[in-house]
Amino acid sequence: MVDAGGATMARELIEAAERVTVLTGAGISTESGIPDYRGPQGVWTRNPEREKLSTIDNYVADAEIRKEVWRFRLAHEAWEAEPNDGHRALVDLETAGKLHLLVTQNVDGLHHLAGTSPDRIVEVHGTIREALCLSCGDRMPMEAALDRVRGGEDDPHCRDCGGLLKSATISFGQALIEEDLRRARAGAEACDLFLAIGTSLQVFPVAYLPGIALDAGADLIVINAEPTPYDDAAAVVLRGRIGEVLPGLVADLAGERRHA
Ligand code: NAD
Secondary structure, eight states, X not given: OOOHHHHHHHHHHHHHOSOEEEEEOGGGTGGGTOOOSSSTTOHHHHOGGGGGGGBHHHHHHOHHHHHHHHHHHHTOGGGTOOOOHHHHHHHHHHHTTOEEEEEEOOOSOHHHHHXXXXXXXXXXXXXXXXEEETTTOOEEEHHXXXXXXXXXXXXXXXXXXXXXXEEEEOOBTSOOOHHHHHHHHHHHHHOSEEEEESOOSOSTTGGGHHHHHHHTTOEEEEEOSSOOXXXXXXXXXXXXXXXXHHHHHHHHHHHHHHHO
């Protein structure tokens, strides 16, 4: 449940804001059928062993782990998933002229599919829609790599240099892309309102972003089913389901702009 007073205050903050920077996490995609990691039904909550598949050292060292990761990639929920009302609400925020930057920790590509402008999206943890070679950096559509797995290569290697192939995601132990991090930080510094949506705010350095925005004088709204470390610093905390809460906060804004 979301308390009506909190929702009203959140709407007022969004109406008053001129530059909104948004940070999304796995929670915005659970209503599209992609489980998060740390929520009650999260992949790691249900099976803590799965966390080891997300560590670069394990991936590089162990062919059996790579094979397991490729099997999971083939079956990933993202291939069937559609954007939900939460993703679409952020398109409405952009239509209303308020979206400054959308930083997402998600690797599922659903913000792109929903229609947010690609130049306003920073995928700080990369994307599973592409694969790359860990040695020469060659990139390819994920579908091309998955075709090879389907064809019997259970641990495909780069056809140019023989290096290990991996989804173009940032695993634990891998550095973030410096330019992505720079844009994300700049987005947090430049906004007058920061929305943290569907993230447990436990993965750094992304989890510093709300603090950067607060230090720069922005207000913070947290929309998440469970508590986060930033709840006490937020102007408003909304605990409901994102696909229900978020459209209600932005619907009229987009309508006003469309009908203007
Ligand atoms: P997280 O799993 O740590 O936290 C997700 C949070 O969302 C939880 O606190 C949960 O309570 C909340 N939540 C889930 N569904 C919700 C809903 N419908 N409404 C409101 N709240 C909801 O996720 P994170 O902070 O993004 O960190 C996980 C890491 O794993 C990220 O680095 C991300 O790259 C990756 N990841 C990505 C995906 C994806 O691309 N969809 C999925 C799982 C994990």
